[in-house]
Amino acid sequence: MLQINDLHASVDDKSILRGINLEVKAGEVHAIMGPNGSGKSTLASVIAGKEEYEVEKGQIVLNGEDLEDLAAEERAHKGIFLSFQYPVEIPGVSVTNFIKTAINETRKAKGLEDMPAKDMLKLIREKSELLEIDRKFLSRSLNEGFSGGEKKRNEIFQMAMLEPKLAILDETDSGLDIDALRIVANGVNKLKSKDNAVVVITHYQRLLDYIVPDFVHVLLDGRIVKSGGKELAHELEEKGYDWIKEEVNA
Amino acid sequence: MSKYTEDDLREELKTKEYEYGFYTDIESETFPIGLNEDIVRAISKKKEEPEWMTAWRLEAFRVWESMEEPDWANVNYTKPDFQAIAYYSAPKSIDPNKTLDDVDPDLLAMYKKLGISVDEQKKMNNIAMDIVVDSVSVATTFKKTLAEKGIIFMPISEAIQEHPELVKKYIGTVVPTKDNFYAALNSAVFSDGSFCYIPKGVKCPMELSTYFRINQAGTGQFERTLVIADEGSYVSYLEGCTAPSRDENQLHAAVVELIALDDAEIKYSTVQNWFPGNAEGKGGVYNFVTKRGLCEKNAKISWTQVETGSAVTWKYPSCVLKGDNSVGEFYSIAVTNNYQQADTGTKMIHLGKNTKSTIISKGISAGKSQNSYRGLVQVSSRAENARNFSQCDSLLMGNECGAHTFPYIEANNKSAMIEHEATTSKIGEDQIFYCNQRGIDTEKAIALIVNGFSKDVLNKLPMEFAVEAQKLLEISLEGSVG
Numbered sequence: 226m227l228q229i230n231d232l233h234a235s236v237d238d239k240s241i242l243r244g245i246n247l248e249v250k251a252g253e254v255h256a257i258m259g260p261n262g263s264g265k266s267t268l269a270s271v272i273a274g275k276e277e278y279e280v281e282k283g284q285i286v287l288n289g290e291d292l293e294d295l296a297a298e299e300r301a302h303k304g305i306f307l308s309f310q311y312p313v314e315i316p317g318v319s320v321t322n323f324i325k326t327a328i329n330e331t332r333k334a335k336g337l338e339d340m341p342a343k344d345m346l347k348l349i350r351e352k353s354e355l356l357e358i359d360r361k362f363l364s365r366s367l368n369e370g371f372s373g374g375e376k377k378r379n380e381i382f383q384m385a386m387l388e389p390k391l392a393i394l395d396e397t398d399s400g401l402d403i404d405a406l407r408i409v410a411n412g413v414n415k416l417k418s419k420d421n422a423v424v425v426i427t428h429y430q431r432l433l434d435y436i437v438p439d440f441v442h443v444l445l446d447g448r449i450v451k452s453g454g455k456e457l458a459h460e461l462e463e464k465g466y467d468w469i470k471e472e473v474n475a
Numbered sequence: 476m477s478k479y480t481e482d483d484l485r486e487e488l489k490t491k492e493y494e495y496g497f498y499t500d501i502e503s504e505t506f507p508i509g510l511n512e513d514i515v516r517a518i519s520k521k522k523e524e525p526e527w528m529t530a531w532r533l534e535a536f537r538v539w540e541s542m543e544e545p546d547w548a549n550v551n552y553t554k555p556d557f558q559a560i561a562y563y564s565a566p567k568s569i570d571p572n573k574t575l576d577d578v579d580p581d582l583l584a585m586y587k588k589l590g591i592s593v594d595e596q597k598k599m600n601n602i603a604m605d606i607v608v609d610s611v612s613v614a615t616t617f618k619k620t621l622a623e624k625g626i627i628f629m630p631i632s633e634a635i636q637e638h639p640e641l642v643k644k645y646i647g648t649v650v651p652t653k654d655n656f657y658a659a660l661n662s663a664v665f666s667d668g669s670f671c672y673i674p675k676g677v678k679c680p681m682e683l684s685t686y687f688r689i690n691q692a693g694t695g696q697f698e699r700t701l702v703i704a705d706e707g708s709y710v711s712y713l714e715g716c717t718a719p720s721r722d723e724n725q726l727h728a729a730v731v732e733l734i735a736l737d738d739a740e741i742k743y744s745t746v747q748n749w750f751p752g753n754a755e756g757k758g759g760v761y762n763f764v765t766k767r768g769l770c771e772k773n774a775k776i777s778w779t780q781v782e783t784g785s786a787v788t789w790k791y792p793s794c795v796l797k798g799d800n801s802v803g804e805f806y807s808i809a810v811t812n813n814y815q816q817a818d819t820g821t822k823m824i825h826l827g828k829n830t831k832s833t834i835i836s837k838g839i840s841a842g843k844s845q846n847s848y849r850g851l852v853q854v855s856s857r858a859e860n861a862r863n864f865s866q867c868d869s870l871l872m873g874n875e876c877g878a879h880t881f882p883y884i885e886a887n888n889k890s891a892m893i894e895h896e897a898t899t900s901k902i903g904e905d906q907i908f909y910c911n912q913r914g915i916d917t918e919k920a921i922a923l924i925v926n927g928f929s930k931d932v933l934n935k936l937p938m939e940f941a942v943e944a945q946k947l948l949e950i951s952l953e954g955s956v957g
Contacts, residue, residue: 273912277904297911306912313909316900317927326923327913334914366927383913 226251226422227272227391232283234271241267243447245283249391252419256433256458257426259444260466265426266310268444269395273307274300287391301327302334304390304421308380308397315367320379321349323367324386331387352385356412373400374409381412392416393424398432410435430462443469506563512536515663518563522632522666525639535652535662542656545789548818549847549879552787555726555761560695562664620681625674628683631699634670641672645703649732649769649795657728657763657789661697665730668698673708673739682937684713695726702732704739704774711742713940725750725760727785733768733776737798740775741768744936745792746944749784751951756814756843759786766790772798772827779935781944782809782819783951791849793822796830796858803832806932808944810951811844811876820850820881825861825891834865837929840876841952847879854891861891869899870928872921872952900928922949 227249234242241264249255259265271278272285274297285292292300315323329339340348353363356378368376377397384392394413398406413436417423425436433441433455441457442449445466450473451457461469506514515536519529544554621628627638635642652662669685685700704710714731727749735741743766752759762785768776778792794803805821823832832852840846846869854861869878880897902924910920925948926933933941 273908275908296916297908298914298916301912301914309909309912313903313906315906315909315924315927317930318923323913323923326919327910327915330916330919331914387913 226253226288227424228284228286229272230284230286232268232271232285233281234267234278235281236267236278240281241278241447242271245444245447245449247442247449249422249424251390251422253440254417254423254425254436254438256438256441256455257424257444257449258428258430258441258458258461261428263444264447265428265444266395267447269307269393269424269426272300272393273297273305298330299334301387302331306384306387306389306392308377308384308392308394310396310399312368312371312376312380314369316369318367320363320365320367320382324349324383327383328386348386352382355385355415356382357408358382374402374405377401377409378405378412381409381416385412385416388416388421390421391424392421393426394436395426396428397425398427398429406432407435430458433458445469445473505561508561509558510536510560510562510664514562518664518666521563522635524632524635527639527643528635531647531652532663535659536664538653539656539659539663542653542659544656548789548849549845549881550787550789550816550818552761552816557660560726562695562697563666621679624677624680626677626679627670627672629670631668631670631701632666634701638670638672641703642670642701645732645734646699646701647732649734649767650730650765655765658730658765661699661728661730661765664695665697665699668700668729669702670700671702671710671712673704673710675705676707677705678708679710682711682713684715686715695728697727698729700729700731701734702741702743703734704736704741706736707738708736709740711937712744713937714743714745715748715943726763727760728763729765731764731766731792733766735768735770735774735776735801737772737774739771740777742777742779742937743768743792744940745778745780745782746940746947747780747782747784747788748947750786751784751815752786752813754813756786759815760784761786762788762790764790766792767795767822768793768803769795770798770801770803770827770830773800774798775802775804777804777806777935778821779806779932780808780819781932781936781947782807782817783947785817786815788815788817788819790819791821793824794832795824795826796832796861797826798830799827800829801827802830805832805834805836805850806935807836808839808929808932808948809837809846809848810839810948811841811846812951813842813844815842815844817845818847818849820848822851823853823863825852825854825858825863828857828859829861830858831862832864834863834867835931836865836867837932838867838869838878839872839925839928839948839952840869840878841872843875845877845879847881849881849883851883851885852893853884854886854888854893856887858888859890861886861888863891863893865893865895867895867897868928869897870925871899871901918949921952925949925952 229245229247232242232245245268257265274295287303325345332340358378397409438455441453441455443451451469512533515532519532650658652659671683673679702712733741733743749760749762770776776794782788792805796803803823809817809819811817821834834850836848838846838848848867852863867880871878878899882895884893886893906924907917907920926945933944936944
């Protein structure tokens with residue numbers, strides 16, 4: 226599904242990613258962990274195609290296609306979804322209107338007609354039930370005045386609507402209380418299938434109790450320095466990151 | 476690797492031309508340039524006006540001569556040379572006794588280009604329409620249907636002939652000839668415009684609409700609109716404007732007067748899309764307009780405007796809340812891009828008791844443009860329990876434009892309650908990226924954000940107009956995020 230080879234990226238001439246290698250296959254869940262400033266969010270943004278980041282070297286390949294020349298929206302059309310750590314507010318644009326636009330723009334890119342209103346309605350009903358989202362919530366302005374939990378739930382709702390091939394969840398657990406965390410994680414688990422893949426970026430092990438990863442990678446100073454199974458996450462939770470730093474520097 | 480960047484996009488879109496910038500070659504009759512008493516008399520004579528009208532115009536002209544062009548607005552431009560403008564231009568092939576079928580085929584072709592084929596309008600929409608090209612009204616549809624209800628909707632030049640008592644009674648009562656420089660000029664030289672009278676207790680069954688277009692080079696357009704809603708009546712009135720692209724600046728100085736008698740309601744909506752000048756700031760229309768409405772007891776006037784055009788806009792649709800319990804509303808979206816300058820807002824003059832006013836202003840600035848809101852809320856000493864709520868929001872795109880707010884409040888009665896809220900925000904790269912990530916390209920993302928920002932005002936427009944206004948916002952702002 227996703228293949229990252231020797232990826233180097235910088236922002237404002239500051240080098241952040243320094244040789245990332247990662248392979249994610251369909252049906253897998255990968256967790257990327259690491260201390261603050263290790264490059265986790267940068268990796269997510271670079272995969273999604275944020276313009277401020279300059280890819281200096283290496284490739285990102287999705288289902289055999291090099292993404293280098295594709296703009297962010299084209300990558301989205303190919304099935305990449307990023308759940309933002311800090312979702313932005315768009316006043317006056319309802320959740321429904323926004324997701325409708327996103328779905329129809331994606332369909333347009335694929336040469337399809339707009340989704341018929343009744344299908345859209347059915348899909349919205351289905352997915353909002355799945356994520357225990359109140360109907361009134363859908364008419365509110367996108368992320369405006371949303372609590373931390375509502376913002377994240379809205380991200381996962383959009384993910385459910387867009388049915389991406391590769392979902393990257395950037396610090397989805399931050400700002401969530403335990404109930405919200407459970408709902409969000411349940412949602413992600415229900416959306417998981419053998420045809421899609423999930424990359425969970427997180428600081429803490431907490432979320433991984435709910436979304437259980439097949440692989441855990443540790444990111445340090447722009448490189449993946451250690452990979453392992455889900456037990457690695459527990460080890461990190463117990464011992465912190467220092468022992469890995471020592472191991473790397475040894 | 477060649478990435479399609481923001482700059483590429485902007486560059487490509489710069490070449491997009493003003494959509495309505497065509498010029499139709501219709502034979503027209505234009506007066507010699509310049510302005511003096513003889514020209515004023517000649518205009519009046521051309522219109523076969525009664526003597527009182529000629530005298531009224533001449534008085535206005537004399538007042539105008541003694542006045543100075545105002546310069547307090549937050550706009551910079553080379554003042555027009557008023558002696559270098561032709562004050563009358565009429566498409567020649569118009570028969571005064573015209574019906575729609577006799578209209579010049581070139582003119583009809585022009586309406587088609589504008590997307591307002593009169594025929595179609597007539598059939599499909601429940602909208603009665605008066606179209607003013609340059610200075611003369613060329614077609615008024617639905618006249619008969621309206622006449623059955625006693626509604627008068629016709630070019631003001633005809634109303635002066637057919638309903639002199641109404642025109643004489645009301646013209647200049649809300650905007651006096653000496654009100655301001657441009658109003659005085661308009662009073663002296665206006666050549667046409669629309670007139671509308673709704674009789675007592677009648678709810679006008681359709682939207683009334685006027686469409687203005689400047690076609691001829693070197694002419695000014697000075698239309699005059701007078702709407703009278705008699706006691707207990709209701710009317711919704713729409714006004715649209717376009718002009719061809721030209722290098723030189725064209726002058727547009729209109730006057731609109733609304734009179735809402737006891738218990739009457741007037742909704743007046745404008746979509747203004749005069750040529751804004753090119754990307755370098757050359758050409759464009761100077762839009763210096765005076766619009767004001769008078770509310771008697773329990774009456775209500777709502778102004779809704781979507782302003783995307785003109786090089787310079789100077790416009791303050793206002794309400795004089797004379798009668799007790801009367802209501803004034805002003806909903807505005809003003810968009811400026813490239814080198815456009817807009818100084819627009821409203822005046823709410825509270826004279827009666829329990830009068831209420833609401834002001835919602837949304838300013839959107841892009842490019843190197845300057846966008847100012849200027850508003851006055853005035854409460855007289857007699858106006859017990861006056862209420863006002865004002866909200867002025869500005870949205871900025873890029874780093875080279877400006878947004879300004881000049882609210883003036885004069886409260887002379889202690890019971891007045893006046894609220895003012897203002898916000899300024901910027902379309903951020905983060906917002907754009909968020910939309911991009913969901914598969915929405917940058918152009919569509921801007922449209923989405925701007926429509927969201929303008930929603931409170933767009934909702935106030937009649938349905939057909941709201942769709943057109945949304946499209947217009949998109950066209951005006953294409954490629955303007957930096």
